[in-house]
Amino acid sequence: MSKNNPDSLTTESSKQKQIQRRKFYDGLARYVVYVGGVGIIFCIIGILFFIGIETVPLWKSPEKKLESVSEMKGDFDSKSPAEQVRIFGMGVDEYREQIFTIDSLGSVRFFTLEKEPKLLGIHTISHKTSGYTSFYNAKTNTSYALAGRAGYVKPFKVSFRVEFHEGIERTIVPKVTEEEAFQIAQESIEIFAYQSSPETSRPVVAAYTASGRLITYAEVEEEGFLDESQTQIFTTDITGQLKGAIVTGIQIDSSTENLYVSTSNGKVYHWALSDLSSPELKSVLSATADPGVAVTQMGFLLGHRSLVVGDAAGNVSVWFETTNGGQRSELAKVHVLPALPGPVDKFSASQRGRGFLASDTKGNISLYQATSSEKQIDFPGGGKPYVGFSFAPKANGVVALDSDMVLSSYHIDNPHPETNFRSLFGKIWYEGYDEPEYVWQSTGGTDEFEPKFSLTPLAYGTLKGAIYAMILSIPLAILAAICVSQFLHPSIRNVVKPVIEVMAALPSVVLGFLAGLWLAPLLEKIFVATLIMPFILIGLTLLVLFLWNRLPFSFSGRFRVGFELFSIVGVIGLAVALSLWLNGPLESLIFAGDFKDWFFRLFDLRYDQRNMLVVGFAMGFTVIPIIFTISEDALSSVPRILSAGSLALGANRWQTAIRIVLPTASAGIFSAVMIGFGRAVGETMIVLMATGNTPIMDWSVFNGFRALSANIAVELPEAPHGGTLYRVLFLAAILLFLVTFFLNTLAEILRQRLRRKYAQSDA
Numbered sequence: 001m002s003k004n005n006p007d008s009l010t011t012e013s014s015k016q017k018q019i020q021r022r023k024f025y026d027g028l029a030r031y032v033v034y035v036g037g038v039g040i041i042f043c044i045i046g047i048l049f050f051i052g053i054e055t056v057p058l059w060k061s062p063e064k065k066l067e068s069v070s071e072m073k074g075d076f077d078s079k080s081p082a083e084q085v086r087i088f089g090m091g092v093d094e095y096r097e098q099i100f101t102i103d104s105l106g107s108v109r110f111f112t113l114e115k116e117p118k119l120l121g122i123h124t125i126s127h128k129t130s131g132y133t134s135f136y137n138a139k140t141n142t143s144y145a146l147a148g149r150a151g152y153v154k155p156f157k158v159s160f161r162v163e164f165h166e167g168i169e170r171t172i173v174p175k176v177t178e179e180e181a182f183q184i185a186q187e188s189i190e191i192f193a194y195q196s197s198p199e200t201s202r203p204v205v206a207a208y209t210a211s212g213r214l215i216t217y218a219e220v221e222e223e224g225f226l227d228e229s230q231t232q233i234f235t236t237d238i239t240g241q242l243k244g245a246i247v248t249g250i251q252i253d254s255s256t257e258n259l260y261v262s263t264s265n266g267k268v269y270h271w272a273l274s275d276l277s278s279p280e281l282k283s284v285l286s287a288t289a290d291p292g293v294a295v296t297q298m299g300f301l302l303g304h305r306s307l308v309v310g311d312a313a314g315n316v317s318v319w320f321e322t323t324n325g326g327q328r329s330e331l332a333k334v335h336v337l338p339a340l341p342g343p344v345d346k347f348s349a350s351q352r353g354r355g356f357l358a359s360d361t362k363g364n365i366s367l368y369q370a371t372s373s374e375k376q377i378d379f380p381g382g383g384k385p386y387v388g389f390s391f392a393p394k395a396n397g398v399v400a401l402d403s404d405m406v407l408s409s410y411h412i413d414n415p416h417p418e419t420n421f422r423s424l425f426g427k428i429w430y431e432g433y434d435e436p437e438y439v440w441q442s443t444g445g446t447d448e449f450e451p452k453f454s455l456t457p458l459a460y461g462t463l464k465g466a467i468y469a470m471i472l473s474i475p476l477a478i479l480a481a482i483c484v485s486q487f488l489h490p491s492i493r494n495v496v497k498p499v500i501e502v503m504a505a506l507p508s509v510v511l512g513f514l515a516g517l518w519l520a521p522l523l524e525k526i527f528v529a530t531l532i533m534p535f536i537l538i539g540l541t542l543l544v545l546f547l548w549n550r551l552p553f554s555f556s557g558r559f560r561v562g563f564e565l566f567s568i569v570g571v572i573g574l575a576v577a578l579s580l581w582l583n584g585p586l587e588s589l590i591f592a593g594d595f596k597d598w599f600f601r602l603f604d605l606r607y608d609q610r611n612m613l614v615v616g617f618a619m620g621f622t623v624i625p626i627i628f629t630i631s632e633d634a635l636s637s638v639p640r641i642l643s644a645g646s647l648a649l650g651a652n653r654w655q656t657a658i659r660i661v662l663p664t665a666s667a668g669i670f671s672a673v674m675i676g677f678g679r680a681v682g683e684t685m686i687v688l689m690a691t692g693n694t695p696i697m698d699w700s701v702f703n704g705f706r707a708l709s710a711n712i713a714v715e716l717p718e719a720p721h722g723g724t725l726y727r728v729l730f731l732a733a734i735l736l737f738l739v740t741f742f743l744n745t746l747a748e749i750l751r752q753r754l755r756r757k758y759a760q761s762d763a
Helices: 006-059 421-425 456-486 490-505 508-525 527-550 563-590 595-603 612-636 640-648 653-664 666-681 685-690 708-718 724-762
Strands: 063-071 087-092 098-103 107-112 119-124 132-139 143-148 152-165 169-178 189-196 203-209 214-223 229-237 247-252 258-263 267-272 280-286 295-300 307-311 316-324 328-337 344-349 355-360 365-369 374-379 386-391 397-402 406-413
Touching: 006 724, 063 374, 087 132, 087 397, 098 169, 119 169, 132 189, 143 189, 152 189, 152 203, 189 247, 203 247, 203 258, 247 295, 258 295, 267 295, 280 328, 295 344, 307 344, 307 355, 344 386, 355 386, 365 397, 374 406, 456 490, 456 612, 456 653, 456 666, 456 708, 456 724, 490 612, 508 527, 508 612, 508 685, 527 563, 563 595, 612 666, 612 685, 640 653, 653 666, 666 724, 685 708, 708 724
Parallel strands: 087 386
Antiparallel strands: 063 406, 087 098, 098 107, 107 119, 132 143, 143 152, 152 169, 189 203, 203 214, 214 229, 247 258, 258 267, 267 280, 295 307, 307 316, 316 328, 344 355, 355 365, 365 374, 386 397, 397 406
8 A cells, every 4th residue: 555645644644643542541541540549548548647636635644734823821810819720621613713711710711713812702600619620521612511629510512603794704603501500429529521311411420529439420310100200310439349549530421321430550440321320340451551550541532432542651542342252342452553752631532533632741742543543643842731722623723722821723634534555455443343344334324423445345346246257257158159160150150149249239237227126036036946057957968969969960960060059049948947847846855945044054144135146147148248259259260271180180170179279269268358357347337236235355156245336336426526435436446447457468468478379389
């Protein structure tokens, strides 16, 4: 063809343009794929960065800031030199704008909390005695009591009312509410504890008098003969049970059921006040390491279940009641905290958690967290002991007044005091538990609840659910892949494989719904049938295959290769019917008519309707298509020349599939298993709907669990933004990502090693 032919030139030109267009589109496609891949990577990094930023405050150390130091000596000068004013205690409002002090004259003084505090007013508690000798803080910043020389006890309350003028300007109005005084002794009260009964609001008091007597006083309302309530007073002297010990502290819990008395010989006496007319001595405990060391301070944490004990050596410990072998409760030393330099002399509990302040006689104050057993902040002391200090109601500040009447005000930045590595992943001994445990319980019924944020049972549950799902799905999926790729006729395989792949498109929420509301009750009814069904199915399958191989070739040869497997459908139906028919008789014969009661009596295992069997079936159903598809592709990709050579050397099809094809495709099959495992680890809806969401650490197949993914879905809508629960859930998300990332990385490394191994053997 001539080069000057116009038609040939046109054709050549059009081909060049077509090639250029293809190159352009090819380059554009590469660019789009590159940009898309990089964009996905950056999105993932951005998501991880955001999640990580949300968890950083959990690891931030508490910080303190000195806001003001002021001299207040002139505000406490007495008019008469004979009046020696003694500061009993102090408090602060929730906004940290006003403070108050309580002294031995019965004066409640209110001040502004500024660099130069101003006296707002003085409320003098009316009394029938010349001054007060002791003081008790029944409830921090709320309820107090004073005791005098004539044996009188005067309860009162301090409150702050917040008013807004024109909806903008905030005004705090303090108020003191006095209650009726009552006399419990005829002499001066040196140490006492006061509580009002939660049922009748009547006083319950324990007091140590100037003469060394330890008495209890209680007012009890009793129904009269004509349904008229009568008040009966019980005063009991329990001094003899002290055996000569000198009392250093008294505490009564808010339920008025327990009385604790500390002594100078290092003992803590525990009386039960269930019968107010006759206190029962339950135990006498050695609270200090050396009997010569006195217990110098006691106080309750929020909820009045944990008792803080400080001694003359500066040791600080936390005690609460535990069950001794399931028989009876007794006080036990649970948390031992870092010691103070000097003898412990004062205590102030947080109203937001299990934190508290403790000071010593050398002017040192420390902030402790009982749950995590750690000292969080040390406040520098000037060598002067503190006559009073208070933990702010929102746990965001401390006010302290030393013996020189110098007031110090600190701001505390400690939004997540109860979280550290040990409380998030280790065993913690919580209130009401008999030993340290891994516990997740983020909310409770009262404000006194102790939050428990251990992620260990959630990670445990995640792995438990994934492992049980894989126990069901791995053998079924891999054996099905071997069967479809090596034994079925291509025309049959082209139908079976897409059907199984469609299973992966089923929404997990639908599977979870069916598992929780249909499968769980069904399995409870046919549990025995479920146990025997695999054995019956295997036996019938082997019998059918044995009979099929005995059929004459003139009959069996009419069917395509692999068609005999369809007879399994009928075998499965027969096995199910036979198992259901035997369910009732076998349960009556083996399990005495009730398998749940039999398991509990024999193995101490309770059957939970939403248990691992249900989750295993449901999650296995979702994982099987993934493992099957990837495994079948890997098996089908093995060169046919390998299987043909094996068959030519005399091996049968089963030997060829197991010894030649399966090892060669092992890298792809392993990847399928690990991808399926990652899918099971990240499953949310099935775990959420079919497990019961019980965060327990138990491998029993009859119990449920709670997974990380399901926990995030359950808790996040109720978590306050920026709160501890909110940030711990983000930490759970990071942990879930790290687990899946580790599994996928491990899978890829092993897959590459297996590929190189069998590639070398093939060569």
